[in-house]
Amino acid sequence: MKDRVTYPVHIVFLILMLCSFISTSNAQIAQDDQIEQEKITFSTAVSKLKVRSLSAKGTAIEQLVQFDNPQKIVILQALVDGKLFEDRENGQIVIAEKKAEKFSIELAESGKNIGLVDNSVIKKIRINNRLRSKIRNIIAEIRLNSADPDQRLQAVKMLSKSINPASLKILKTLAETEKDSDVLDKLQLIFALDSLNSSDRTIRLKGIETLKQKTSLKAVNRLQALQEKNSEGQFIEPDAEIRKQAKSALVKIQSRLQFYHVTETIFFGLSLGAVLVLAAIGLAITFGVMGVINMAHGEMMMLGAYTTYVMQQIMPNHIALSLLLSIPAAFMVSGLVGIGIERGIIRHLYGRPLETLLATFGVSLVLQQAVRSIFSPLNRSVITPEFMSGSWQINDFLSLTWNRLYILVFCLLVFTFLLQILKRTRLGLEVRAVSQNRNMAKAMGIPTARVDAMTFGLGSGIAGVAGVALSQITNVGPNLGQSYIVDCFMVVVFGGVGNLWGTLVAGFSLGIANKVLEPFAGAVLAKILVLIFIILFIQKRPRGLFPQKGRAAES
Amino acid sequence: MKKFLRKTGLTSVLSALVLMTGTTAAVSAEETIKVGILHSLSGTMAISETTLKDTMLMLIAEQNKKGGLLGKKLEPVVVDPASNWPLFAEKARELITKEKVASIFGCWTSVSRKSVLPVIEELNSILFYPVQYEGEESSKNVFYTGAAPNQQAIPAINYLMNDIKVKRWVLAGTDYVYPRTTNKILEAYLKSKGVDAKDIMINYTPFGHSDWQSIVADIKKFGSAGKKTAVVSTINGDANIPFYKELGNQGISAEDIPVVAFSVGEEELSGMDTKPLVGHMAAWNYFMSEDSTKNVAFIKQWHAYTKDPKRVTNDPMEAHYIGFNMWVKAVEKAGTTESNAVQKAMIGIKFPNLTGGLAQMLPNHHLSKPVLIGEIQEDGQLFTVWQTNTLVKGDAWSDFLPESKPIIADWTAPINCGNYNTNTKKCSGQNY
Numbered sequence: 002m003k004d005r006v007t008y009p010v011h012i013v014f015l016i017l018m019l020c021s022f023i024s025t026s027n028a029q030i031a032q033d034d035q036i037e038q039e040k041i042t043f044s045t046a047v048s049k050l051k052v053r054s055l056s057a058k059g060t061a062i063e064q065l066v067q068f069d070n071p072q073k074i075v076i077l078q079a080l081v082d083g084k085l086f087e088d089r090e091n092g093q094i095v096i097a098e099k100k101a102e103k104f105s106i107e108l109a110e111s112g113k114n115i116g117l118v119d120n121s122v123i124k125k126i127r128i129n130n131r132l133r134s135k136i137r138n139i140i141a142e143i144r145l146n147s148a149d150p151d152q153r154l155q156a157v158k159m160l161s162k163s164i165n166p167a168s169l170k171i172l173k174t175l176a177e178t179e180k181d182s183d184v185l186d187k188l189q190l191i192f193a194l195d196s197l198n199s200s201d202r203t204i205r206l207k208g209i210e211t212l213k214q215k216t217s218l219k220a221v222n223r224l225q226a227l228q229e230k231n232s233e234g235q236f237i238e239p240d241a242e243i244r245k246q247a248k249s250a251l252v253k254i255q256s257r258l259q260f261y262h263v264t265e266t267i268f269f270g271l272s273l274g275a276v277l278v279l280a281a282i283g284l285a286i287t288f289g290v291m292g293v294i295n296m297a298h299g300e301m302m303m304l305g306a307y308t309t310y311v312m313q314q315i316m317p318n319h320i321a322l323s324l325l326l327s328i329p330a331a332f333m334v335s336g337l338v339g340i341g342i343e344r345g346i347i348r349h350l351y352g353r354p355l356e357t358l359l360a361t362f363g364v365s366l367v368l369q370q371a372v373r374s375i376f377s378p379l380n381r382s383v384i385t386p387e388f389m390s391g392s393w394q395i396n397d398f399l400s401l402t403w404n405r406l407y408i409l410v411f412c413l414l415v416f417t418f419l420l421q422i423l424k425r426t427r428l429g430l431e432v433r434a435v436s437q438n439r440n441m442a443k444a445m446g447i448p449t450a451r452v453d454a455m456t457f458g459l460g461s462g463i464a465g466v467a468g469v470a471l472s473q474i475t476n477v478g479p480n481l482g483q484s485y486i487v488d489c490f491m492v493v494v495f496g497g498v499g500n501l502w503g504t505l506v507a508g509f510s511l512g513i514a515n516k517v518l519e520p521f522a523g524a525v526l527a528k529i530l531v532l533i534f535i536i537l538f539i540q541k542r543p544r545g546l547f548p549q550k551g552r553a554a555e556s
Numbered sequence: 557m558k559k560f561l562r563k564t565g566l567t568s569v570l571s572a573l574v575l576m577t578g579t580t581a582a583v584s585a586e587e588t589i590k591v592g593i594l595h596s597l598s599g600t601m602a603i604s605e606t607t608l609k610d611t612m613l614m615l616i617a618e619q620n621k622k623g624g625l626l627g628k629k630l631e632p633v634v635v636d637p638a639s640n641w642p643l644f645a646e647k648a649r650e651l652i653t654k655e656k657v658a659s660i661f662g663c664w665t666s667v668s669r670k671s672v673l674p675v676i677e678e679l680n681s682i683l684f685y686p687v688q689y690e691g692e693e694s695s696k697n698v699f700y701t702g703a704a705p706n707q708q709a710i711p712a713i714n715y716l717m718n719d720i721k722v723k724r725w726v727l728a729g730t731d732y733v734y735p736r737t738t739n740k741i742l743e744a745y746l747k748s749k750g751v752d753a754k755d756i757m758i759n760y761t762p763f764g765h766s767d768w769q770s771i772v773a774d775i776k777k778f779g780s781a782g783k784k785t786a787v788v789s790t791i792n793g794d795a796n797i798p799f800y801k802e803l804g805n806q807g808i809s810a811e812d813i814p815v816v817a818f819s820v821g822e823e824e825l826s827g828m829d830t831k832p833l834v835g836h837m838a839a840w841n842y843f844m845s846e847d848s849t850k851n852v853a854f855i856k857q858w859h860a861y862t863k864d865p866k867r868v869t870n871d872p873m874e875a876h877y878i879g880f881n882m883w884v885k886a887v888e889k890a891g892t893t894e895s896n897a898v899q900k901a902m903i904g905i906k907f908p909n910l911t912g913g914l915a916q917m918l919p920n921h922h923l924s925k926p927v928l929i930g931e932i933q934e935d936g937q938l939f940t941v942w943q944t945n946t947l948v949k950g951d952a953w954s955d956f957l958p959e960s961k962p963i964i965a966d967w968t969a970p971i972n973c974g975n976y977n978t979n980t981k982k983c984s985g986q987n988y
Contacts, residue, residue, distance in 0.1 A: 083934045129941045130835050134811040218780040269769040378602040380827030402805040475766040476794045484764045519770050524761040525731050
């Protein structure tokens with residue numbers, strides 16, 4: 002019992018000793034520097050960061066690291082995050098955090114808050130990629146001693162990007178004390194990769210044995226490198242046994258890789274499909290159910306996207322909230338514009354598809370130019386909220402991006418919502434009645450004109466909601482709608498006019514087909530192939546995947 | 557009385573009419589020099605071209621404030637070719653034959669330039685083309701004030717190769733003439749520098765491509781081979797945002813795989829959420845962030861003219877600035893706006909760049925320019941990380957393509973040809 006208690010104590014003690022050793026050795030170097038040069042205090046080292054030359058900035062960073070001051074890691078992190086500024090008035094280095102239109106600043110060397118200032122008062126300290134990765138490495142080395150295993154894991158990952166003898170040594174000391182399984186797993190991989198460079202054959206074979214278990218792109222590449230031949234056709238790796246082992250390990254990893262690859266392709270396809278379904282589902286109502294060829298459908302999405310932009314301008318400090326509020330707002334804006342178009346133009350043109358097509362095309366041009374005049378022809382920048390950026394890293398081979406996942410879920414929600422409206426509400430009942438037999442519905446006392454307006458409003462509103470989603474993955478500009486209108490019609494026609502399920506299935510299957518074809522056909526050819534397929538398909542089944550049945554379909 | 561009133565009323569109207577016609581006659585009697593502005597104000601390209609129209613109007617207004625040109629006022633004639641390529645040719649013809657403009661400033665895409673080219677040559681007018689392009693062309697009637705490939709793409713590659721030590725290359729572009737030609741030149745250049753074919757990945761996507769998932773995943777795989785990898789992007793316009801977003805979301809940072817772009821400038825960045833772009837690079841001949849006194853003054857003037865302190869300036873704007881001022885100088889030198897005289901006078905004209913150095917119009921109708929490489933910052937500006945020590949002379953015909961290696965363009969005697977083969981000593985005319 003007693004042993005178990007003392008064991009961790011030992012380790013803690015060991016770490017403490019190690020830390021103090023590192024810090025004293027750092028302090029030693031710092032002292033040497035101080036003797037050599039003029040006396041550098043922490044604050045002068047900090048203020049040196051503002052030099053313009055990048056190489057001088059690099060030296061300044063190195064000097065700063067020598068100090069044993071906990072504030073240094075805060076400063077370096079701020080520098081990487083672009084939050085380190087120079088005060089134009091007194092030349093002080095400050096860390097600034099954006100608060101509404103102003104910046105809340107604190108002194109870099111002490112962390113003391115000194116109030117709010119205007120944007121124009123401070124000047125950003127700029128760095129380039131080389132310095133950025135240098136600082137990240139420094140921070141990672143410091144973070145290796147962190148108590149939080151997540152931070153240690155991030156630090157190990159950062160250091161593993163560029164392994165050199167020095168960083169390897171640091172990682173080996175970490176491995177001696179590390180207990181977190183994720184971190185150990187990562188360390189094991191790094192050591193195994195490194196062991197392949199060893200001159201000892203047994204160590205190398207052992208390394209390959211370890212790599213076999215790992216799901217890592219680096220392992221695959223390293224093992225593949227062992228199979229390569231040079232320009233004279235000879236193997237670069239002279240040891241046949243090593244080559245054989247590497248090959249069998251590679252085969253084993255590849256079989257797992259294959260599985261992940263298929264999963265990834267399906268996810269890519271589904272997420273592309275989700276975008277298509279979202280864009281097309283409003284059209285499935287206006288075109289599918291009402292039979293109106295609405296060329297301005299894309300512009301309804303554009304309006305939705307611009308609504309998101311306006312909402313973000315209104316509440317610049319609550320990006321996530323503004324995005325949520327944009328959904329009903331976009332629905333209202335696009336829906337009202339849709340009702341306006343229906344009442345003003347389309348209702349005079351029922352039964353004249355060609356005129357409707359031309360009129361709505363005209364409307365789409367008017368809307369585009371209106372947006373150009375109001376918001377300028379330039380794209381508007383819509384900020385992606387934090388929770389939608391980045392990806393869910395399952396392993397080295399498979400990571401699902403959050404924005405696509407959210408859009409996939411959102412698409413399914415919108416679809417269910419729409420389905421419920423059409424199935425369970427009075428409006429839905431009336432819409433279905435009018436679309437099946439207008440005259441009979443009228444005779445039964447359904448106000449067809451109002452239903453038409455409401456249906457068109459619903460379809461346009463859903464397009465607006467789709468625009469909110471699109472604002473997160475593509476440009477918000479006057480041409481947003483144009484680029485989706487063809488795809489929308491394609492999905493609706495392929496799925497079968499007047500059938501929401503058809504739109505869903507068509508969208509997802511076109512998405513997956515596109516993504517399966519893309520790797521070997523290229524993006525351009527994949528699109529062409531899908532179009533050719535649809536042309537042929539429509540020849541065979543003019544009513545799409547799920548044609549409407551019964552008497553209503555014949556009329 | 558009534559009659560008299562009516563009479564006086566009538567005469568006053570009449571006299572007013574006479575007066576008006578008199579004044580209009582007086583206005584038209586005061587001769588102006590017309591300058592044609594041929595930039596799309598509607599359609600897909602309006603996003604980039606509207607700014608250039610505003611730039612031209614500002615430059616012309618400025619010149620008129622200084623007293624005009626040859627004692628006459630300059631009069632801008634703005635037409636809208638609406639991003640419609642054949643319409644560019646039609647509008648160019650209208651500008652030259654109907655409006656009788658002295659020169660035209662315009663076009664953005666290569667296809668619009670190619671569409672205008674026959675008209676400009678047939679009517680022997682002058683076009684100033686302000687955008688970086690793929691080269692392989694030199695017309696007697698066109699002055700290329702944007703960068704040729706050796707003034708943008710090749711220096712960028714050199715920077716990546718020598719300073720960043722890039723060993724593996726992804727050439728990604730939109731599927732049309734500029735990326736195709738540029739990538740052909742770059743591929744040849746990389747191979748001449750000993751890069752293995754399997755270390756080059758070339759990828760084309762359609763215009764406005766918005767689903768980059770699988771391509772970015774491919775780039776990620778390609779870049780994980782243990783060699784430093786970079787993406788050289790000729791991706792055009794609207795496809796850029798989804799591309800950078802996808803890169804950011806899949807966790808590829810500028811430190812892992814930097815992207816250097818030739819079509820992303822301050823104007824494009826102002827419409828993007830720049831977070832995922834920080835650290836990626838762009839190569840141009842001008843950055844708004846350069847703090848030379850000339851540039852600061854230019855930015856100030858632009859803000860005053862647009863009454864918008866947030867408007868950005870960009871590379872093609874500088875190209876128009878240089879082109880317009882060179883044209884003014886050439887007209888002054890020639891003493892006339894007559895096309896042939898101005899064309900002749902243009903060659904050798906010097907004008908200071910906004911970022912420093914003296915741009916010179918070369919005999920091949922291209923400019924000498926500095927090349928800057930900048931990293932994108934969070935505020936949408938580009939921070940110069942590298943620049944050429946001297947000005948780079950624009951090369952119309954790339955030296956890295958075997959078919960165009962022996963060809964030069966020289967619009968001075970005795971060659972006087974845009975497509976002169978130095979081996980056969982023959983001018984093959986304008987067959988581009």
